[in-house]
Amino acid sequence: MALDLAQKPHDRLAEMLSADMEAVNLLIRERMASEHAPRIPQVTAHLIEAGGKRLRPMLTLAAARLCGYSGPYHVHLAAAVEFIHTATLLHDDVVDESAQRRGRPTANLLWDNKSSVLVGDYLFARAFQLMTEPGQIRVLGILANASATIAEGEVLQLTAAQDLATTEEIYLKVVRGKTAALFSAATEVGGVIAGAPEAAVQALYTYGDALGIAFQIADDLLDYGGTASVIGKNTGDDFRERKLTLPLIKAVAKADAAERAFWVRVIEKGDQREGDLQEALAIMSRHGALEAARADALVWADRARAALAALPDHPLRQVLDDLSVYVVSRLA
Amino acid sequence: MALDLAQKPHDRLAEMLSADMEAVNLLIRERMASEHAPRIPQVTAHLIEAGGKRLRPMLTLAAARLCGYSGPYHVHLAAAVEFIHTATLLHDDVVDESAQRRGRPTANLLWDNKSSVLVGDYLFARAFQLMTEPGQIRVLGILANASATIAEGEVLQLTAAQDLATTEEIYLKVVRGKTAALFSAATEVGGVIAGAPEAAVQALYTYGDALGIAFQIADDLLDYGGTASVIGKNTGDDFRERKLTLPLIKAVAKADAAERAFWVRVIEKGDQREGDLQEALAIMSRHGALEAARADALVWADRARAALAALPDHPLRQVLDDLSVYVVSRLA
Structure with a gap:
C-alpha cells in the first residue's frame, strides 16, 4: 500500500472538484440565509466557515462526476449532504456538552443550546428542500434513511456508553450512525443522480459504507x-x-x-x-x-477499494482508491 | 356563528375518521420502533400516547377524503405529519426547558435533553422516510418547506422575545412557524395525494394556514x-x-x-x-x-371558512367549517 503522501487525497479531490465545490459553497451560503432570523446564518456560518474538510459533499460530487454526470443537481445534493452533516454537528455538541469544535468554541457555548437545536432543525429542513429540487424521489429516500440511521446510532451510543455488554455488532451500528451512513448516502446519491447502472450505485454505497467504517475504527484506535x-x-x-x-x-x-x-x-x-x-x-x-x-x-x-472495481475508470476513481488507503495509513 | 357545542368538531372528526386514524396509529407504532435503541420508542410513546388531540393528522385525512381519495397513502402522510409535530414538541421542551407537557413530566425531565434532541431527530427522519412512500415528490417539498418555516419561526421567537420592536409582521411569522405552517401543510398534502384540482389544493392550504393563525391568536389572547x-x-x-x-x-x-x-x-x-x-x-x-x-x-x-367554498360538498367539509368557528368560539 505505497502511497504518495506529497498531497493528501482529500486535497487532490478538492483541487479536481474546485469548480463544483465553488458552486456548492455558493448554494450553501444562499440557502442558509434567513430574512428575519439573522441568528440562523450566524450560527451556521460559525460552523461551516470554520473550515471543515467538506469530505462528504466532495464524495457526492466525485461519485456523480465519475459516473459521467453533467447536469446541475449534484451540487444541490452535495449542499444537502453538508447541511445534514452540519445539523448533526450542532446537535452533537448539545448532546456531548462540547466546548470546542474545529478549534473554535462551539455554537452552544457562543449562543446557547436552544439556538444549536433549532438552527440544526432548520438546516435539516433546508437539506430536504434542496433534495426535492432534482425531482428524484430515490435520493430523498436514501438521505432520509441515512438521517434515521444517524439519529438511531447516536441514541444507541448514548445508551451503550458505560455498558460492558456492548457487542461489536452494536459498535458497528453506532459507527454506521456516526460516520458511515452519511458517507455511503453521499456516494450513493451521486451515482443515482448520474443515472448510473444499479451495480455502480451499489458499489458506490459499499465504498462509502466501508470507507466510513474504516475511518471511524482508525479514529477510535488513534x-x-x-x-x-x-x-x-x-x-x-x-x-x-x-x-x-x-x-x-x-x-x-x-x-x-x-x-x-x-x-x-x-x-x-x-x-x-x-x-x-x-x-x-x-x-x-x-x-x-x-x-x-x-x-x-x-x-x-x-x-x-474492492468496490471501486465496479466503477468506470476515471482519475477520480484513483483518488477515491487513494483515500481508502489513506484513512488507515495513519495506523501504520 | 351558531354552533352545536354538544360535540366538539375535533371529536366529530375523530369519529368520522376512526378507521383511518386506527391505521395511522398502527403505522406510528410500527415506525417509531427501533430494534437496538429501545430508548427511542420509550421517549416517543411517552409523548404520543399521552393523548394529544391528533388534530394535524386528522386534517390530512379529512382533506384527502373530502377530495375523494381512496388510496392508502393519506395514512402515511398523516403519520408523517404527527411525527414532525412530535419531533418539534420534543425539541421545544428542550428549548423552553419545560417540565410539563400534556399533563405529564416532559421527556427531557424523565430522561435527558440528549434523548429529546436525538429522538426528535430520529422522528423527523422517519417522517421523511414515510413521505417518500407515496412516490410524490410534491408532498416532500410541502412538508420540507413547513419544517423550515417551523424552525425559522422558533428561532425568530427566541430572538424576538423581550424585544419591544417586534412587529405584527414578525409575530405572524412566529405564529406560522409555531402553528399554521404544519396545519396548512397537513391540509395541502391531503389534497395533493388525492390528486385534487389546483384550486382545491390552494383552498386547503389557505384553510389550514388561516385556521392555524386564528387558533394561535386565540391561544395568545386566552x-x-x-x-x-x-x-x-x-x-x-x-x-x-x-x-x-x-x-x-x-x-x-x-x-x-x-x-x-x-x-x-x-x-x-x-x-x-x-x-x-x-x-x-x-x-x-x-x-x-x-x-x-x-x-x-x-x-x-x-x-x-371562506376558503372551504372551493372544496367539494362533503360531510367532512361541514366539520372543518365548524372547526374554524370553534377555535375562536373560546373568545366569545
Whole structure:
C-alpha cells in the first residue's frame, strides 16, 4: 500500500472538484440565509466557515462526476449532504456538552443550546428542500434513511456508553450512525443522480459504507495512540468518557476475572484513578486488541477499494482508491 | 356563528375518521420502533400516547377524503405529519426547558435533553422516510418547506422575545412557524395525494394556514384571560416569560411615554413586580388591544371558512367549517 503522501487525497479531490465545490459553497451560503432570523446564518456560518474538510459533499460530487454526470443537481445534493452533516454537528455538541469544535468554541457555548437545536432543525429542513429540487424521489429516500440511521446510532451510543455488554455488532451500528451512513448516502446519491447502472450505485454505497467504517475504527484506535501504544496529549479521551469503542470491546471480550473487575470499576462505575489508562493499554496489548482493531480497519479499507472495481475508470476513481488507503495509513 | 357545542368538531372528526386514524396509529407504532435503541420508542410513546388531540393528522385525512381519495397513502402522510409535530414538541421542551407537557413530566425531565434532541431527530427522519412512500415528490417539498418555516419561526421567537420592536409582521411569522405552517401543510398534502384540482389544493392550504393563525391568536389572547380580563390561574404566562404576542404588540404600538417606560421595565428588562400583570391588562384594555386581537382572530377564522367554498360538498367539509368557528368560539 505505497502511497504518495506529497498531497493528501482529500486535497487532490478538492483541487479536481474546485469548480463544483465553488458552486456548492455558493448554494450553501444562499440557502442558509434567513430574512428575519439573522441568528440562523450566524450560527451556521460559525460552523461551516470554520473550515471543515467538506469530505462528504466532495464524495457526492466525485461519485456523480465519475459516473459521467453533467447536469446541475449534484451540487444541490452535495449542499444537502453538508447541511445534514452540519445539523448533526450542532446537535452533537448539545448532546456531548462540547466546548470546542474545529478549534473554535462551539455554537452552544457562543449562543446557547436552544439556538444549536433549532438552527440544526432548520438546516435539516433546508437539506430536504434542496433534495426535492432534482425531482428524484430515490435520493430523498436514501438521505432520509441515512438521517434515521444517524439519529438511531447516536441514541444507541448514548445508551451503550458505560455498558460492558456492548457487542461489536452494536459498535458497528453506532459507527454506521456516526460516520458511515452519511458517507455511503453521499456516494450513493451521486451515482443515482448520474443515472448510473444499479451495480455502480451499489458499489458506490459499499465504498462509502466501508470507507466510513474504516475511518471511524482508525479514529477510535488513534484515541488509544494507535498500535504504537505511545500515550500522547489527547490519548484516552474515549477511555475517560467511558465509551465502548472497538479496542475496548475486544479487550473486554477476552478479560479474565481480574481484568473484568478492572473494566467494571473504570468503565461501568467510572471510578478512574492515576495510571488506569496505562493499565487499560497494557491489558489491550496483552490481548492483541489494538492489533485486532487495526486488522478490522484494514479489512474495511480493502472492501472500499474492492468496490471501486465496479466503477468506470476515471482519475477520480484513483483518488477515491487513494483515500481508502489513506484513512488507515495513519495506523501504520 | 351558531354552533352545536354538544360535540366538539375535533371529536366529530375523530369519529368520522376512526378507521383511518386506527391505521395511522398502527403505522406510528410500527415506525417509531427501533430494534437496538429501545430508548427511542420509550421517549416517543411517552409523548404520543399521552393523548394529544391528533388534530394535524386528522386534517390530512379529512382533506384527502373530502377530495375523494381512496388510496392508502393519506395514512402515511398523516403519520408523517404527527411525527414532525412530535419531533418539534420534543425539541421545544428542550428549548423552553419545560417540565410539563400534556399533563405529564416532559421527556427531557424523565430522561435527558440528549434523548429529546436525538429522538426528535430520529422522528423527523422517519417522517421523511414515510413521505417518500407515496412516490410524490410534491408532498416532500410541502412538508420540507413547513419544517423550515417551523424552525425559522422558533428561532425568530427566541430572538424576538423581550424585544419591544417586534412587529405584527414578525409575530405572524412566529405564529406560522409555531402553528399554521404544519396545519396548512397537513391540509395541502391531503389534497395533493388525492390528486385534487389546483384550486382545491390552494383552498386547503389557505384553510389550514388561516385556521392555524386564528387558533394561535386565540391561544395568545386566552393567555391574558381573553377579552373578559378575568385573571385566572394560568393567566399571564406569556407576560411572565416576556413574550411579544399580539395583544402586547398592539398595546406597545399605542403606548405613551409612561406606558412605554412600563413595557421597557417589565418586558425588556424583565423587572416584574406585584401588580404588573394587572397594570399590563389595564393598559391593553385602555387601547382596546385585546378587542383588536380578537377581531384579528375572527378575520382569520372567516378566511378559513371562506376558503372551504372551493372544496367539494362533503360531510367532512361541514366539520372543518365548524372547526374554524370553534377555535375562536373560546373568545366569545
